[in-house]
Every structure is written in structure tokens, then in C-alpha cells.
Amino acid sequence: MNSADHDRPGLLSNAASLFGSRKAEQKLLFLTGVYTLAGMLVIFLTMPGATGRIALQAGLATVAGFFLVHIYWHFTGFKGDCFLLPVTAVLSATGLVFLFRLNSAYGTRQFIWLLAALLALLLTTRLLKDFRFLGDYKYIYALVGLVALILPIFFGREQGGAKSWLDFGLFQFQPSEFVKILVVLFLASFLDENKEALAAGTRSVGWLNIPSPQEWAPLVVMWGVSLLLLVFQKDLGTALIYFGTFLAMVYVATSRIVYAVFGMGLFLTGASASYFLFDHVRSRVEIWLNPWPLIDTTGYQVIQSIFAIGSGGVIGAGLGQGFPNLIPAVHTDFIFAAICEEMGLAGGVSVIILFMIFVYRGIKIALKTKDDFASLAAAGLTALLGLQAFIILAGVTKMLPLTGVTLPYMSYGGSSLVANFILLGLLLNISHEAEMRL
Amino acid sequence: MKQNILKLGYLLLGLLAVLVIYLSYMQLYRGPALADNPYNRRYQEYEAQVKRGTIYDTKGIALAKSDYSQSKNRRVYPAGQNTAQVIGYINERYGRAGLESAYDRNLLGMEGADRFRNLLNRLLGREQLGGDVTLTVDSALQKLAMDMLGGRRGAVVLLDPRTGAVRVMASSPSYDPNRLEDIWPQLLQDPQAPLINRATQGAYPPGSTFKIITAAAALATDLSLAEKRFDCPGYLVVNGFKLDDTAAHGEVDLTRALAVSCNTTFAQLGLIAGAEGLQRAVKAFGLLQEPPVGIPARAGTMAAAGAMTPTELASSAIGQGEVLVSPLQMALSAAAIANRGIIMQPYLVDTVKDSLGTTVKQQVARTWLTATTPEIAEKIKAGMTSAVKNGTAQAAAVSGMQVAGKTGSAQNPQGQTHAWFIGFAPSDQPRLAVAVILENAGPGGAVAAPVAGSLLAAAVAAGY
Numbered sequence: 001m002n003s004a005d006h007d008r009p010g011l012l013s014n015a016a017s018l019f020g021s022r023k024a025e026q027k028l029l030f031l032t033g034v035y036t037l038a039g040m041l042v043i044f045l046t047m048p049g050a051t052g053r054i055a056l057q058a059g060l061a062t063v064a065g066f067f068l069v070h071i072y073w074h075f076t077g078f079k080g081d082c083f084l085l086p087v088t089a090v091l092s093a094t095g096l097v098f099l100f101r102l103n104s105a106y107g108t109r110q111f112i113w114l115l116a117a118l119l120a121l122l123l124t125t126r127l128l129k130d131f132r133f134l135g136d137y138k139y140i141y142a143l144v145g146l147v148a149l150i151l152p153i154f155f156g157r158e159q160g161g162a163k164s165w166l167d168f169g170l171f172q173f174q175p176s177e178f179v180k181i182l183v184v185l186f187l188a189s190f191l192d193e194n195k196e197a198l199a200a201g202t203r204s205v206g207w208l209n210i211p212s213p214q215e216w217a218p219l220v221v222m223w224g225v226s227l228l229l230l231v232f233q234k235d236l237g238t239a240l241i242y243f244g245t246f247l248a249m250v251y252v253a254t255s256r257i258v259y260a261v262f263g264m265g266l267f268l269t270g271a272s273a274s275y276f277l278f279d280h281v282r283s284r285v286e287i288w289l290n291p292w293p294l295i296d297t298t299g300y301q302v303i304q305s306i307f308a309i310g311s312g313g314v315i316g317a318g319l320g321q322g323f324p325n326l327i328p329a330v331h332t333d334f335i336f337a338a339i340c341e342e343m344g345l346a347g348g349v350s351v352i353i354l355f356m357i358f359v360y361r362g363i364k365i366a367l368k369t370k371d372d373f374a375s376l377a378a379a380g381l382t383a384l385l386g387l388q389a390f391i392i393l394a395g396v397t398k399m400l401p402l403t404g405v406t407l408p409y410m411s412y413g414g415s416s417l418v419a420n421f422i423l424l425g426l427l428l429n430i431s432h433e434a435e436m437r438l
Numbered sequence: 439m440k441q442n443i444l445k446l447g448y449l450l451l452g453l454l455a456v457l458v459i460y461l462s463y464m465q466l467y468r469g470p471a472l473a474d475n476p477y478n479r480r481y482q483e484y485e486a487q488v489k490r491g492t493i494y495d496t497k498g499i500a501l502a503k504s505d506y507s508q509s510k511n512r513r514v515y516p517a518g519q520n521t522a523q524v525i526g527y528i529n530e531r532y533g534r535a536g537l538e539s540a541y542d543r544n545l546l547g548m549e550g551a552d553r554f555r556n557l558l559n560r561l562l563g564r565e566q567l568g569g570d571v572t573l574t575v576d577s578a579l580q581k582l583a584m585d586m587l588g589g590r591r592g593a594v595v596l597l598d599p600r601t602g603a604v605r606v607m608a609s610s611p612s613y614d615p616n617r618l619e620d621i622w623p624q625l626l627q628d629p630q631a632p633l634i635n636r637a638t639q640g641a642y643p644p645g646s647t648f649k650i651i652t653a654a655a656a657l658a659t660d661l662s663l664a665e666k667r668f669d670c671p672g673y674l675v676v677n678g679f680k681l682d683d684t685a686a687h688g689e690v691d692l693t694r695a696l697a698v699s700c701n702t703t704f705a706q707l708g709l710i711a712g713a714e715g716l717q718r719a720v721k722a723f724g725l726l727q728e729p730p731v732g733i734p735a736r737a738g739t740m741a742a743a744g745a746m747t748p749t750e751l752a753s754s755a756i757g758q759g760e761v762l763v764s765p766l767q768m769a770l771s772a773a774a775i776a777n778r779g780i781i782m783q784p785y786l787v788d789t790v791k792d793s794l795g796t797t798v799k800q801q802v803a804r805t806w807l808t809a810t811t812p813e814i815a816e817k818i819k820a821g822m823t824s825a826v827k828n829g830t831a832q833a834a835a836v837s838g839m840q841v842a843g844k845t846g847s848a849q850n851p852q853g854q855t856h857a858w859f860i861g862f863a864p865s866d867q868p869r870l871a872v873a874v875i876l877e878n879a880g881p882g883g884a885v886a887a888p889v890a891g892s893l894l895a896a897a898v899a900a901g902y
Contacts, residue, residue: 046563248449252442295477303477309464310472311480321560323483345465349458356454363447367440379443386450390457399460 022074028086029070032093033063039097039319046320051104058100058111062093065118078125079435080428081365087358088409088424092117092417094351095410098338099331101320106331106412113414117421124425131429135189135373145182148175149225153232174415176238177406181423183242184249184380191253192373199254234280237395237403241388243267248383253376288401301328305396308341309348316344331412333404337396351410352393359386362427368434378430381423482530484546486511488556491545491568493525493537495577496605496788501525502538513538517577519612520584523635524575524733524786527615532622536635537571537786540732544569544790544798552792567793574603574788574801582896583608586889591877592857593636593765596893598902599773599862599871601803602782604731605902606893607766609636638735641762642875645848645882646699647858648757650775650818653692653704655711655719657814663707664692664817670702676752681705696821697829699845701756708755713746716754723771723809724781725763730806731784738763758849769873772860774809775818776842776868781807823865831859833887836895840865843890845882854878857885863894870897 040059044052066089073080092114100107128134152175191198198216225242243263251260274281283298291299304327311322324330324338340348362382369375385408392411395402406416464472472478490513493502502525505512513528515521526536534542543549547556547568556566583594587610596606613625613632625633634640644651656663672686683701687694695703708716717740720726725738741750741760753759766784774781783806790799809815822842825831831843843861850856857879862868872894874886 046561048563248446252439252446255439255442306464306468307472307475307478307480309461310469311478312465313469314466318557318561321557323480326479326483340461340465345462348461348465352454352458352461356451359447359450359454363443363450366443366447372439375439375443379446383446383450386454390450390453393454393457394460397457397461397464399457 022070022078022082025070025082025085026074028083029063029066029089032066032086032089035090036063036093036097039093040100042319043097043100047100047104051100054104054108055097055100058096058107059093062096062111062114065115069118069122072122073125076126078428078432080125080432081361083361084358084424084428084431087354087361088421091351091354091409094339095335095407095412097319098335098342098410099412101342102325102331102335102338109414110412110417113417116414117417120418121421121425124422125428125432128426129429129432131377131426131433132373134185135192138186138189141182142186145179145186146225148179149228149233151175174413176233176235177413177415177419178422180238180242180245180384181381181419181426184245184384185377185426187246187249188373188376188380191249191376195253195372198250198259199256234278235404236281236284236401237388237391237405240267240391240403241384241405244387245380245384248387249376249380252379253372284401284403288398291398301334302396302398302402304328305334305337306398308337309397312341312344312348314344315346316340316342318342332406333392333402333411334396335411336393336407355386355389355393355408358382362386365427365431365434369430370434374430374433378427381427385420385423485528487560488546488566488568490528491547491570491791491793493541493545494570494572495575495580496573497576497578498572499577501573501575501577515615517580518616519614520581520608521575521577522612522615523609523633523637524607525615526733527618529618532618535633536733537573541571541787541790544571544792547793550792550798551794551796555793569790569792569798570795571787572789572791573786574598574605575607575786576605576897576900576902579606579893579897579900580608583889583893584610584612586892587876590879591630591636592875592879593640593873594875594889594893595637595765595769595873596897597769597773597784597871598782599776599868600782602773602784602806603788603801603803604784604786605870605897607635607637607786609634609640635733636875637765638729638731638733640764640875641736641739642764642856642858642877643757643759643848643850644761644763644768645757645846645856645858646701646704647768647771647844647846647860647873647882648755648761649696649699649704650771650822650844650860651719651723651725652708652711652716652755653696653818653821654723654810654814655715656707657692657817658719658810659711659715661813661817663710667691668695668700668703668706670695670700672702674702674705674752676705676709677748679749681749681752681756692817693821693824696818696844697824697827699825699830704756705752708751709748711755713751716751719810720761722807723767723774724807725761725767725771729764729766729770729784731766732786735766736764738767757846765873765875768858768860768875769871770806771809772844772862772873773868773871774807775815775822776862776871777815778812779808779810779815780805781809819865822861826861826865830883831861831887833883834859834861834891834894836863836891836898839863839894839898841891841894842868843887845887847881847883850878852878854880855882858882859886859890861890861894863898870894870902 036059040056043055099110247260247263287299291303308324319342322341324341327334330338366375366378392405392407394400406413408420490504492500501517501521505514526538528534528538545568559566583606594608597604611630611632667689670687672683674681687700728735728737739762770781783804785801789797792798826834826841826843830845834841834843841863842865846858847855857876859874862871872890874890879885
């Protein structure tokens with residue numbers, strides 16, 4: 001140890017050496033591996049025939065996959081956060097175990113997607129390590145994103161009431177899952193450039209300082225895109241996530257709460273207008289207020305979901321011992337209800353706490369960065385993930401109206417899984433850069 | 439900007455924390471109600487995994503069992519319509535009723551040690567088993583009672599007055615619980631209401647069978663009334679209203695009055711007992727309570743004591759007032775006289791066993807009510823014995839055994855009188871108490887008494 005090290009506070013140097021060698025990540029991944037294999041073992045013992053064997057093999061391969069990513073990072077000296085990968089591993093392993101338990105075909109496909117997602121994570125942390133260049137082409141991929149969003153309106157397939165899928169035959173692709181990351185990067189770059197003007201305002205109308213149109217026009221376009229999603233793709237949840245993330249980032253960049261309030265007002269106006277204009281929006285709200293008269297029709301799914309949650313109790317029925325398959329399409333948006341039924345309140349709260357840890361680490365990364373672009377990007381990605389988790393969890397528990405989005409890392413769905421692992425990779429890249437500069 | 443990020447972090451963590459609180463509310467506070475909600479199919483799904491237990495009669499004959507020979511588990515009721523209302527049914531679409539519903543958790547192995555055994559069985563992929571229930575009901579006697587009812591509207595209850603064990607609980611018309619799917623819509627619309635268990639849920643005017651209650655009420659005020667002689671000219675004038683009797687019985691004592699069912703005497707006894715005295719006796723015989731027999735039963739009803747005019751009191755005393763009772767309640771009233779004034783708690787289920795055959799519940803005879811004193815019961819018993827020997831109830835006589843009984847022909851707005859018989863046998867050492875009613879079938883002595891007689895003879899022949 002040289003003298004420079006002695007000058008540092010002991011804790012920090014310990015932490016630095018720990019993160020440097022990724023010891024914490026290794027230990028946590030080991031525990032995650034034991035957890036994953038225990039879950040798959042239960043599937044193996046309770047499910048007859050090939051299903052159990054495939055589940056066990058998929059469990060082993062998943063654990064190996066996460067470890068490979070870890071080892072790669074270890075040897076390339078990657079300094080990204082050590083806690084995010086284990087948290088994500090627990091979430092996606094739980095999702096995988098439950099998908100095998102609910103329907104082995106979905107489990108198998110999710111397993112393949114998970115491998116693809118891990119590869120995407122690896123490539124993100126390798127190719128986009130210098131994520132900063134992403135900020136330079138913002139208008140190009142703003143356009144790409146917009147096109148990607150509009151495509152499903154004309155060529156898309158409607159699924160579960162939302163028209164947001166592109167069908168490629170072999171698999172379906174949901175552009176909005178990927179575009180949300182582009183939106184965060186675009187906003188981070190744009191707000192970084194224009195935040196002073198937006199914060200101060202360049203001309204005054206009465207007591208209010210308003211920035212010139214050059215500054216705020218792109219933001220209005222963003223609001224328009226959210227509404228576009230809402231109106232044409234009938235994708236309420238995604239619209240809500242886009243707009244929530246947008247407001248959060250504008251607030252973080254400008255410190256002006258008035259933007260957030262004004263934006264929320266606009267969104268509420270749009271939402272209440274759509275309540276009167278669109279049947280599917282109205283029916284969602286009615287189901288939320290009182291689903292019981294609609295139990296045989298539109299309210300069926302949500303009621304089955306709260307039945308499952310209510311039947312769970314404190315520790316649940318036990319893995320494989322409940323009846324979550326009574327919920328239609330339980331493997332996508334409702335996987336949390338299945339977890340609550342079979343793992344009880346203990347399992348449900350654990351999942352929420354894992355998302356809280358994810359958000360905590362994400363905010364920490366955003367606070368650690370030195371420049372505003374990285375900080376905004378980290379905060380935006382964290383807000384995106386936190387909001388998405390909150391919106392779907394609140395929906396399946398009937399705390400808020402159900403808006404059909406996936407539960408990150410857990411729900412069945414390739415686009416969602418790969419996109420969220422890319423999001424993880426970007427967060428880790430930002431954290432890597434922050435650590436490098438320490 | 440860092441400040442703003444911190445605030446954003448608090449907001450996101452706050453939202454998720456609210457979710458934790460809400461989820462706890464849903465799972466812990468709302469959870470039990472959601473689990474029991476009839477639209478929640480989890481109990482039914484659970485049922486599909488369990489080999490549901492069997493319900494046996496007292497001789498070990500299955501009355502409800504599950505058939506696993508076909509691919510789909512099917513509940514079979516071998517006694518069919520003879521035990522339909524008592525055994526009840528379980529049906530995915532139409533719910534559950536009767537003893538099947540009352541002992542659901544035992545039959546499904548969800549109680550006591552079975553709960554843990556079945557969790558283990560489930561985890562190991564082994565068959566899950568439910569427990570068995572053995573009744574006090576004798577299916578042969580039950581069949582005889584149903585045959586004698588012959589599809590007519592009515593009910594029969596036969597029980598052991600010493601213990602309260604119910605041997606027969608028949609309700610007619612009935613239905614075949616094995617064909618519930620096909621006949622459900624008709625069952626609901628049938629004006630004869632075959633789904634109703636008339637034995638426990640019927641509400642009938644008791645007619646002259648009520649006279650044993652009136653006698654108990656009057657003797658409670660003055661035991662010497664048993665020796666008093668009443669003159670019956672064939673009618674009685676109360677407050678200017680003339681109550682007609684069936685005949686001029688001349689000079690009668692209580693025993694003779696019971697034997698010939700003298701309205702004049704019992705109207706006078708009712709006036710002596712008073713509205714309060716009569717009400718007290720009605721209560722003491724448990725006519726205003728639900729008999730705790732383990733399946734849904736109806737509590738009897740009676741006009742409030744204070745509101746009774748002497749005329750109403752007189753007609754109530756002969757069972758034509760606003761009193762409405764079930765056949766089970768009248769069988770228990772007869773049992774009270776048979777058992778020296780004590781009514782034992784009636785029960786249908788003798789033993790409940792868990793899936794390993796260990797007895798988890800064994801019914802023991804216990805006192806339900808003290809209806810009257812042994813002395814009063816003795817006096818009334820003499821009258822009831824006389825009614826079968828040389829009174830209105832002679833058709834209930836059984837050779838080689840002295841039967842005690844009381845007939846009734848209850849007037850009602852629907853047409854012919856309801857034919858009633860209540861009684862017990864043998865009258866010196868009663869082992870069986872019975873109540874028979876046939877709706878709108880005519881006089882009790884001619885219609886109901888022979889049914890009771892045949893049933894008592896068969897029961898004694900069967901060793902009860």
C-alpha cells in the first residue's frame with residue numbers, strides 16, 4: 001500500500017477495493033444462485049416429466065449466465081455498481097421460476113430471452129461504455145424512436161387491448177420498451193443543453209418567466225408523443241411511464257416544480273378527456289372503482305388477481321400449491337399476483353423491497369456522477385424503472401386503475417426483458433465512469 | 439440538481455413504500471374475506487385434488503360418496519331422493535347444502551391433523567384424503583318413511599328421546615341429488631319446494647298436537663288440574679264467541695280430554711294457564727328456538743303474549759292460533775314427555791373421523807332443555823297412552839307394545855287439514871319419539887297415525 005492510500009478514509013478504501021474486485025457482487029450472486037436453484041428444484045420435484053428437468057437445467061444455465069457476466073466484468077476491470085446485478089438476478093430468477101411453475105412453455109421461452117438479455121447487458125457494458133457519445137445524436141434517434149413508436153399504429157398487432165406490438169413471425173417486438181430508453185437519453189442530453197434557459201426563462205408574461213419556444217417546443221413534442229401513445233396504441237400504462245419520467249427529468253434539470261405541476265395538469269386534462277372520449281379508458285376506471293358488478297366480464301381479471309393476493313396470507317400457499325392460473329394471462333402483467341398467492345405477503349414485500357434497492361442504487365449513481373448529462377440520464381433511467389414497477393404493482397393490487405405494463409425483469413416478454421437489461425447496462429456504465437473518476 | 443435527484447429518490451421510494459402498506463392491508467386485513475368469497479374458485483379447485491370423505495348411515499351404509507371410476511370425480515348419493523334434504527349436495531354451479539356443506543372441511547381433510555397430512559401429501563404428489571362422517575340416521579327406516587309419505591307433501595322425524603339421536607328425518611316431495619344438473623331449473627320453480635327440508639324448516643300450525651303444551655302450561659300453574667273434571671257440551675263460549683268442538687265429550691278429566699282431543703277442555707286449560715303461562719311453556723319446549731341439529735332449522739313463531747285476547751288465547755290453546763312449528767320441534771316435544779320432561783339435544787352426526795380413521799368428534803348425549811317436570815310429563819303421558827289405546831290415535835297402535843301419541847288436524851288456509859301425529863313408544867320405557875305431518879291430507883288420526891305406527895313397529899323390529 002502506498003502513502004496515497006493511507007490518506008484516504010479507511011472505509012472508502014475498503015469499499016473501493018471491494019468494488020474493484022467485485023467481491024460483493026460475487027458473494028451476492030452466489031446466494032442468488034442458491035436461491036434460484038432451490039426454486040427450480042421445487043419445480044423439478046413437483047412438476048412431472050420433462051418440465052421439471054428443463055426448469056432445473058434452465059436454472060443452472062441462468063446462474064452460470066449471471067456468473068459469466070460477473071467474471072467478464074471482473075477481468076475487464078469494470079467498476080459499475082456491485083448491487084444492481086444481484087438485485088436484477090433475484091428478480092429475473094424469481095420471474096423465471098414462476099413462469100416455469102405457471103406454464104413451462106413460457107418459462108422456456110423466457111429463459112432464452114434471459115440469455116439474450118444477459119448478452120445485451122454484456123454488449124451494453126462493452127460497446128456503450130463511453131455512453132457520452134449517445135448524447136451527440138439525440139435528434140437522430142429521437143426521430144428513430146418516433147418512427148418506431150408510430151409503426152405499430154399502422155402495422156401493429158393488438159394484444160391485451162394495446163396495439164403496441166410489431167409481429168416478426170418468429171417473435172413479436174414491442175418498440176415502446178426500447179424507445180423509452182432513447183427518450184431518457186434524448187431528454188438528458190436536451191435538458192443538459194437547455195436547462196439554464198428553461199430554469200430562468202427568457203421572456204416574462206405577467207409574473208411568470210417563460211422560456212422561448214426553441215427551448216420548450218421539444219418538450220411539448222414529448223407530451224404529444226405520450227398522448228399519441230395513449231390515443232392510438234391504447235397503451236395507457238406506457239404513456240403514463242413516459243410522461244412521469246419526462247416530468248421527473250424536467251424537474252430534476254430545472255428545479256422548477258411549476259413545470260411538474262403544469263405537466264401533471266396537462267396529463268390529467270388529457271386523461272380526463274380520454275375518459276370521456278375512449279371506452280377502454282372509461283372501462284378501466286370503472287373496473288378500478290367497483291369491479292364486482294363486472295365480475296363476469298371486464299372486471300374478471302382484476303378480481304381474480306385480488307382473490308389470488310388475498311388468498312396468500314403471510315407466507316402464501318407455497319410454490320406450486322396455489323391456483324394462480326385462475327387469473328387470465330397471469331404470466332405477463334399479473335405475475336406479481338401469483339407470487340403473492342404462493343409466497344404470501346413475505347414474497348410480495350420482498351419483491352417491492354428489491355425494486356426499492358434498485359431505485360436506491362440508481363439514485364446513488366445519479367448523485368455520484370460529476371456532470372449533469374450523466375446525472376440526468378441515471379436519474380431518468382431510475383425513475384423510468386421505478387415508475388414502471390410501481391404502476392403495474394399498483395394496478396394488479398387494485399390500488400390504482402390497471403394499465404397493463406410489464407413488471408420489469410419478472411413478467412414474461414422478450415422486449416421488456418432485453419430493454420430493461422440494456423437499461424441496467426447503461427446505469428452501470430454511468431456508475432463505472434463515476435467510480436473511475438474517484 | 440443533486441437536491442432534486444434526492445427528492446426524486448424519496449418520491450419513488452415513498453410510492454413503493456405505500457405499496458408495501460397497501461399490500462399488507464390487502465393480504466392480511468382483506469385476505470380472509472377474499473379467500474371465502476363465493477366467486478373465488480380456490481376451494482373448488484382444492485376439492486378437485488382431494489378424495490372427499492364418505493357419509494355413512496348408522497349401519498355403515500354409504501349415503502354420499504365420491505366415485506373416481508370415471509376420469510372426472512363425481513359425488514354419488516346412493517340413497518337418492520330418500521336422504522336428499524338431510525345429506526344435501528355439493529355442486530360446482532349450485533353451491534352446497536345440508537350435511538355435505540356443514541361438514542365440508544372434515545370431508546375435505548382441512549381440519550386438525552388432516553390439514554398437515556394433506557399439505558405433505560400435496561408436496562409429495564400423493565393422494566390427498568378427507569375424513570368420513572357417520573350419521574345416526576338409519577337409511578332403511580328413512581326409506582320406509584319416504585315410501586309411506588309416497589310423494590305427498592309432508593315430513594317424518596323419528597328420534598331417540600333418551601339421547602337425541604335422529605333415526606329418520608324424511609321430507610317429501612324430494613328430488614334426486616344425483617341429477618342436480620338436469621333438474622335444477624325445475625327444482626327452483628317447483629311450487630312444492632322439494633329443496634326445503636320440511637322436517638326442520640317447515641312452518642306448520644300444530645293443531646291438536648299442541649294440546650300437550652297447553653296441558654303442561656296448565657299443570658305448571660296447578661298440578662291438581664290433572665284430577666279436575668271438565669264438562670264438554672260440544673262448544674265453549676269465550677267473550678261471546680262460540681268455539682265449536684268436534685263432539686259433546688260430556689264430563690272428562692285431563693287423561694280423557696287428551697285421548698279424545700277435547701277442544702272445550704283445552705280452551706279452558708289455556709284460559710287458566712293464561713297467555714304468559716302458555717308462552718312460558720312454548721318457550722320451555724323450545725318451540726321458539728332453532729333446534730341445534732347441525733343443519734339449517736327454523737325457529738317456531740307465536741303471537742306476542744300481551745297481544746292475545748281471550749278468544750285468541752283459547753284458539754291458541756288448541757293449536758289453531760298463530761303458532762307455527764316444524765315437525766322436528768314437535769318430535770322433540772313428544773320426546774320431552776317421553777323423557778320425563780327433559781329434551782336431549784338432537785343430532786344427526788354420530789362420529790367424525792379423519793382420513794386415517796381416527797375419531798376426531800364423537801357426539802355425546804347432552805341435555806338441551808328442561809321442558810317440564812317429571813310429574814307433569816307423567817300425567818300427559820297417561821293421556822297420550824290413552825289416546826292410542828282408546829282415543830283418536832288408535833291407528834298408531836303397534837301389536838305387542840304400548841304406544842303413546844297425540845293426533846292433530848290443523849286447519850289452514852290451503853284447504854284440507856294438515857294431518858299430524860306425535861308420539862313415542864314403548865310408553866313405559868320410551869326409546870323412540872316420532873312426529874309425522876302430511877300437508878292437507880285430512881284428519882291426523884286417520885292419515886298420520888298409521889304412518890307413525892308402521893314406522894314405530896319397523897324401528898322396534900330393527901332393534902331400536
